[in-house]
Amino acid sequence: MTYAxxxxxxxxxxxxxxxxxxxxxxxxxxxxGRSVCLVEAGPDYGPRPADWPEKVRNSRALPRDDVWERHTAFYRIRARVLGGSSCINGAxxxxxxxxxxxxxxxxxxERWSAAALEPYRSRAVERMGLRTVPDHELSPWASAALAAARELGYGEVDMGRPGGPGYGRPLINSVDGLRWNAAFAYLDPATRSRPNxxxxxxxxxxxLSVRGGRVLGAHIVREGRPVTLTADTYVLASGTFGSPGVLLRSGIGPAAHLRDIGVRCELDLPGVGANLSDQPGVFVPLAPTDDLNKALAAKEAAGELYVSRMLVRAAGPSCPDGAWDLHLLPTAGPPLFGGLPPGQYEAGISAFLMKPASRGHVRLRSADPLEPPEIDPAFLTDPAGRDLATLRAGLEKVDQLAQALRTLASPSDGAPVRGLSDAGLRERVGTYWHPVGTCAMGPGEDPRAVVDGQGSVHGVRGLRVVDASILPTVPAAxxxxxxxAVAEMLADTLRH
Ligand SMILES: Cc1cc2nc3c(=O)[nH]c(=O)nc-3n(C[C@H](O)[C@H](O)[C@H](O)COP(=O)(O)OP(=O)(O)OC[C@H]3O[C@@H](n4cnc5c(N)ncnc54)[C@H](O)[C@@H]3O)c2cc1C
Incomplete structure (x- = not known):
């Protein structure tokens, strides 16, 4: 293709x-004085939230329209819209x-310590308008789960800060059912009116066109026209599945893989697309009582039914002292996949592995930017079997919580989880949708590292990656x- x-x-x-x-x-x-160009594959619905599609605005459900692949495996779902996955996520x-x-x-x-990141965490909380789940958004299921966690001996914790295991309500970027996505928060009308x-x-x-360790231009296709953008600094922010794809098509990645897809190798960087880490989980379904169904229906009629509004941070057998490596997530509402007759709801509790040891990969099938990448999250495959052991510990904790909630829902006959074989658990595994690690940060001498602590790509001048892909390990969050917060912090390093 020839680029203008x-x-x-x-x-x-x-x-x-x-x-x-x-x-x-x-x-x-x-x-x-700094000119900035933001490039996004998906649509921009404009500066006024009222003009955005209702499905994107509604935080009571997860929309599936503005995505790269409409019909695909659940773990591959990724947004394609200005605002990215904040437009389709649980908020x-x-x-x-x-x-x-x-x-x-x-x-x-050191800039990655809790103390150094704190001002950026606060800045992000403020700009996104994050607030703790208000009482009226708690469903009877969420309220009962808060009480049950307390009864089981968990202490209440602030979910928006580091701390220890415990139960609590998350911070939400949603106001009365309006999902306040990152485009609303950061690209408000005043920001968009900046001439630069x-x-x-x-x-x-x-x-990217890369020669001699420098980027010469970014090749994009807009309205069918190939165009080259040039800049002093190029910042890749295409996400955990997108950023390694752009690097690979640019000839930056494992030499053997580049050869396979017919791309000339500019820089042999084996970590590109490796180290994919996502948080797997298993949902334990429970059968809601008639009373719970009625109470959920009343909440829905009032426009206040949110599927999940509390969680428990818990520690599995190999978790470091004072930390947690499990989320227990009680949910009740319309099913995430499929449907139920009016007045009936899906209830249950999921156990998610927050610090998985298993590592997958993102690779390309060809150099065509429109061809979906090969994504393998390799859930529950670590050779030592740590992830399976932590998951089983999590499912025991789910059982305890379910026992404490048995007046509202009972174990359902259809899909028993207890006693499942390893293969059975692998078949049932879902995702929390928090993939990271495919352009992992690390020191230059680490052959797996793609970027340094400022997001600069090792071996290429003027090129950074700033998105979820640079996190070398997924946080327990x-x-x-x-x-x-990381984007706020790295924006600062680019400004000074
Ligand atoms: C279904 C779902 C539910 C989730 N729920 C939650 C939740 O409740 N809470 C939470 O904390 N996290 C949640 N997450 C995760 C969270 O949304 C992500 O961690 C976060 O959005 C990552 O930000 P990012 O900038 O790295 O990538 P994204 O926000 O995904 O942005 C990447 C952007 O790059 C664009 N892009 C990619 N490739 C190209 C290309 N070649 N050309 C041009 N543009 C390109 C994409 O279209 C996209 O807009 C969820 C994610 C999903 C998918």
Whole structure:
């Protein structure tokens, strides 16, 4: 393909307009002297939230329209819209443990400690308008689960900060059912009116042109036209599945894989696309009593039925002291997949592995940017079997919680989880949708490392990656708030 060059270059081009991309575009364009171009493959529905599709606005359900693949395996779901996965996600936010920060500090230096990230966490909480779940959004199931966790001896914790195991309500970026996504929060009308900020939607990033350790341009396709953007700094923010794809198409990645897909190797970087880490979980279904169904129906009629509004942080057998490596997540409402007759709901409790040891990969099938990548999360495959052991411990804790909730729902006959074989558990495994690690941060001497602690790609000048893909390990948290905070922090390093 021959790419036409745009007449002007930018100071910074941000490639991918998701959670991290929106933060970067907003913060970097605060300086009127810096020109910033934000490139997103999906649509931009504009500065007014009222103009956005109802499904994207409604935080009571997970929408599936603005995605890369409509019909695909659940773990591959990824947004394709300005605002990224914050437009299609559960809109709830938690923070990880001190053990997570110790891992990140080892990989990226002191700026990744809990104390150093705290101002950026607070900044993200404020800009996203995060608030703790209000009482009226608790369903009878969530209220009962809060009481049951207390009865079982868990202490109440602040889910938006590091701390210890315990129960509590998450922070939400939702107000009366309106999902307040990262585009609303960071690309508000005032930010968008800055003359030094350009937002290009419907623009697919094909690849970067890289020669002699420098990026010469970013090749994008917009409205069917190939165009080359040039900049002093290129920041890749295409997410855990998208960013390694752009690097691979640009000739940055494992040499053997590049050969397989017919791309000339510019830099042999074996970590690109490796180290995929996502949080698997198993849902334990429970049969709601008639009373619970009626109470949920009343909540739904009032427009206040939210499927999940509390969680428990718990520790499995190999968890470090003071940390947690499990989320127990009680849910009740319309089923995530499929449907039920009116007045009937799905209830249950999931156990999620927050610190999985298993590692998967993202690879390309060809150099065509439109061909879906090969994504293998390799759930529950670590050779030592630690993930299966932690999951089984989590399911025991789910049983205890279910016992304490038995007046509202009882174990359902259809899908027993207790006593499942390893293969049976693997068949039942789902995801929390928090993939990270495919452009992992680490010191230059680590052959698996793709970027350093500032997101700079090892061996290439003027190229950074800033998104969930650079986290070398997944935090014991939902990843949106950590990614927002990390993007806030790395935007600062780009400004100074
Ligand atoms: C279904 C679902 C539910 C989730 N629920 C929660 C939750 O409740 N709480 C929570 O904390 N986290 C949740 N997450 C995870 C959270 O949304 C992500 O961790 C976060 O969005 C990651 O931010 P990011 O910037 O790395 O990537 P994204 O936000 O995914 O953004 C990447 C962007 O890059 C664009 N892009 C990719 N490739 C290209 C290309 N070649 N050209 C141009 N643009 C490109 C994409 O279209 C997308 O907009 C959920 C995720 C999903 C998918």
């Amino acid at each position: 060059s745009l007449p002007t270059g930018y100071d910074v081009v941000v490639l991918g307009g998701g959670v991290a991309g929106c933060v970067l575009a907003a913060r970097l364009s605060e300086d009127p 709830w936010n938690t923070w990880g443990s001190h053990a997570d920060h110790a891992e990140w500090t080892e990989a990226g230096g 900020l350009t937002v290009l939607d419907g623009a697919l990033v094909d690849r 939902n990843t949106q708030l950590p990614v927002l």
